[in-house]
Amino acid sequence: MAKSSDNSRRKFMATTLQSVGLSAFVGVLWSGYSAEAKAAKLVLRPPGALPEEDFLKACIKCGLCAEACVNRDSNVDQETGEQRPGTLKMAKGGDHKLVGTPFFTPRDVPCYMCDDIPCVPVCPSGALDEASVTDEKGELDINKARMGLAVVHKESCVAFWGLQCDACYRACPLLDEAISLEYQKNDRTGKHAFLLPVVHSDVCTGCGLCEKACVTEKAAIFVLPTEYATGKAGDHYVKGWDKKDQLRVGERKMDEIETKTKRSEKAPVDYLNKEIEY
């Protein structure tokens, strides 16, 4: 009798330990999965990708986009005839992206903005939305892609130091549209000029060719997902000088939509140089 109760206790312990072990294993897998998913926020997706949340729901992780990217005709080394690395990679564990989803890292391999965008039409799930990169004539137009937005870190961009550098500007396929050089007088020397790279967010596709070309040790111009590279003023601000923006607020008069605060109701002489708390 005692023997059989020992046996069932042993069995119970074994089953319990097995399930604890299995839960711990699943826990480790899950925490790894969520860490990768959380880290995926700064990921750059292929042209035509749906907004990140919808993209993750739609992408079936088939890899056809990455395959089309690496195997495109223009991706062959002219001298050796060998295939060069593709722009799109499928995320693996440790990439800090959701495993199995396509992404690219411009500093390694940027998007070459292929005219025929081979990566998009092959997508079977609609995660890459062909309509978003199609023009009014029904033709594919890579200039419509919005993979991200290039931003310049002024402190590390040597053009802002007054040195002559236009590597990013020259690398851009939409030169003078997505990126332009702005002339500014260099007051430090008095006789030189700054030629500063300025990115235009309404045209930049986020291809990252500028990031790849940047001469600094760590790129001073780099592509971020548009959501992270942009701010938002809010709908309550109205550009009084812009007729379209005026139309947006309809027939209402400006003084009806003006934001009043305790301070704005007073004249400047009521508060300037006075220690009044508002």
Ligand code: SF4
């Ligand atoms: S458009 Fe960009 S991502 Fe698509 S195939 Fe060409 S290089 Fe690859």
Ligand code: SF4
């Ligand atoms: S082809 Fe579409 S569904 Fe397949 S991995 Fe690429 S984005 Fe995902």
Ligand code: SF4
């Ligand atoms: S990412 Fe850079 S190279 Fe590409 S379109 Fe924008 S500014 Fe031009």
